[in-house]
Amino acid sequence: MPKKSADLISAIQDTADQALDQRVLLSLVGYNLKRAYLSIMPVFEKRMAKYELRPVDFTVLSLLKANPNIQQKRLSAAINVSPPNLATLLDKLEGRHLIQRQRNPLDKRSQTLVLTEDGARLCDKAEKTASDLEIAASNKLTVAERAELIRLLQKIA
Amino acid sequence: MPKKSADLISAIQDTADQALDQRVLLSLVGYNLKRAYLSIMPVFEKRMAKYELRPVDFTVLSLLKANPNIQQKRLSAAINVSPPNLATLLDKLEGRHLIQRQRNPLDKRSQTLVLTEDGARLCDKAEKTASDLEIAASNKLTVAERAELIRLLQKIA
DNA sequence: TATTGTTATACTCTATAACTATA
DNA sequence: TATAGTTATAGAGTATAACAATA
Numbered sequence: 134m135p136k137k138s139a140d141l142i143s144a145i146q147d148t149a150d151q152a153l154d155q156r157v158l159l160s161l162v163g164y165n166l167k168r169a170y171l172s173i174m175p176v177f178e179k180r181m182a183k184y185e186l187r188p189v190d191f192t193v194l195s196l197l198k199a200n201p202n203i204q205q206k207r208l209s210a211a212i213n214v215s216p217p218n219l220a221t222l223l224d225k226l227e228g229r230h231l232i233q234r235q236r237n238p239l240d241k242r243s244q245t246l247v248l249t250e251d252g253a254r255l256c257d258k259a260e261k262t263a264s265d266l267e268i269a270a271s272n273k274l275t276v277a278e279r280a281e282l283i284r285l286l287q288k289i290a
Numbered sequence: 291m292p293k294k295s296a297d298l299i300s301a302i303q304d305t306a307d308q309a310l311d312q313r314v315l316l317s318l319v320g321y322n323l324k325r326a327y328l329s330i331m332p333v334f335e336k337r338m339a340k341y342e343l344r345p346v347d348f349t350v351l352s353l354l355k356a357n358p359n360i361q362q363k364r365l366s367a368a369i370n371v372s373p374p375n376l377a378t379l380l381d382k383l384e385g386r387h388l389i390q391r392q393r394n395p396l397d398k399r400s401q402t403l404v405l406t407e408d409g410a411r412l413c414d415k416a417e418k419t420a421s422d423l424e425i426a427a428s429n430k431l432t433v434a435e436r437a438e439l440i441r442l443l444q445k446i447a
Numbered sequence: 448t449a450t451t452g453t454t455a456t457a458c459t460c461t462a463t464a465a466c467t468a469t470a
Numbered sequence: 471t472a473t474a475g476t477t478a479t480a481g482a483g484t485a486t487a488a489c490a491a492t493a
Contacts, residue, residue: 142395144359145402153368154356158349161420162428162436163334165443166327171370172447173320189460192315199311202301206474211310213328218461220476238299242469242474245302263318271319273445279319282442286322288430289439290329346483363451375484377453399451399492 162289173270180262184255189214190226191263194248194256197232202245204237231255319446330427337419341412346371347383348420351405351413354389359402361394388412 158164174188181191192212197203209219223246226232231252237243248256271279315321331345338348349369354360366376380403383389388409394400405413428436 141359141392141402145361145394145396148357148359148402149361149364151357153353153360153364155353155368157352157356157417159444160440161424162440162443163327163330163345164349165440165447166323166330168447169443170320170323170327173323177320188320192321195314196310196312199314200305200308202298202305203310204302204306204474207306207310209475211312215462216475217463217477224476235298237302237474239302240470240474244475245298245305260314267318271446274442278442278445281438282446283317283319283322285431285435285439285442286319286326287316288435289428290322290325361451366452372485373452374454374486381453394451397451397493401452 176270177263177266180266181259184259184262185229186255186259189222191259193222193226194231194252195260197246197248198253198256198260201247202235204243204245205234206243208246226252333427334420334423337423338416341416341419342386343412343416346379348413348416350379350383351388351409352417354403354405355410355413355417358404359392361400361402362391363400365403383409 178188181188184191186194189212193208196208196211205216205219205223209216212219214222223232223234227234229251230249233247233249234244235247237245271282274282335345338345341348343351346369350365353365353368362373362376362380365371366373369376371379380389380391384391386408387406390404390406391401392404394402428439431439
């Protein structure tokens with residue numbers, strides 16, 4: 134509801150001085166999730182960039198380490214990346230000799246995935262970096278709070 | 291580390307039967323944040339789509355309601371949308387007569403933003419929808435847990 | 448010269464349709 | 471006919487550079 138002249142000027146001055154009122158948005162879980170995510174991810178991305186890994190690449194390597202010989206289909210569902218997009222992602226990792234696709238002898242349509250030795254080495258380093266970072270990134274929380282946060286997040290998802 | 295023939299077959303069968311091991315990833319706050327976010331946002335987006343609002347459009351309307359006559363610069367910083375992207379976003383909202391840009395008489399470079407009457411009405415409805423949804427979306431949490439989750443998320447951000 | 452906001456554009460991410468090879 | 475994976479492509483979201491108007 135637009136104002137005119139003097140009213141507008143004083144309204145602008147008032148608004149500029151005040152702290153931003155975000156009470157409604159900050160009462161919503163989704164808004165807080167996004168803010169928290171945006172505040173911690175840039176650091177993580179920066180660290181992973183040293184290994185030329187995006188967060189999703191790290192996720193794939195770490196899942197392959199823990200689940201060798203997993204099928205692409207299952208990986209795709211687990212990490213919420215569509216089969217077409219996963220295919221190109223895996224092309225890149227395979228091109229860097231970090232993973233290997235193996236035709237499944239039981240069903241030649243499907244492929245199973247494993248880390249190469251290079252991939253396993255890189256994954257170990259990246260996981261170490263991630264867990265180091267985890268401590269630094271959540272230094273605003275106590276150990277108990279961090280555990281509680283993770284528990285609540287897993288309850289939602 | 292690729293296997294051959296019989297070994298591979300039994301490895302594949304084992305992997306296919308087992309639950310996916312995500313322990314490393316699930317120990318990281320960032321991974322859990324993303325999973326929680328992805329699990330609650332589709333519902334929110336669907337509801338907001340009825341008002342032809344994306345989450346970020348809702349955020350802008352709600353912030354303008356609570357902070358009339360805010361400058362674009364400040365809004366841009368608050369919601370993490372770059373000035374060029376905010377400009378086109380505001381173009382669309384202004385084209386729908388939901389908001390209005392006003393040249394700041396104190397500094398003609400800047401513009402301040404307000405909701406129109408239509409915008410205020412739509413924002414009220416959308417905020418009502420959001421808070422209704424909030425209860426349904428976080429029904430896996432108790433009231434106390436939800437409050438604690440929000441508190442911890444705000445500590446991180 | 449610096450700042451606010453805009454335009455134009457490029458880059459990344461995500462989503463969809465159509466194809467292959469196997470079953 | 472159905473499924474796993476791929477290719478190609480389109481769309482949304484995000485980032486950057488160059489510009490106009492004002493300070």
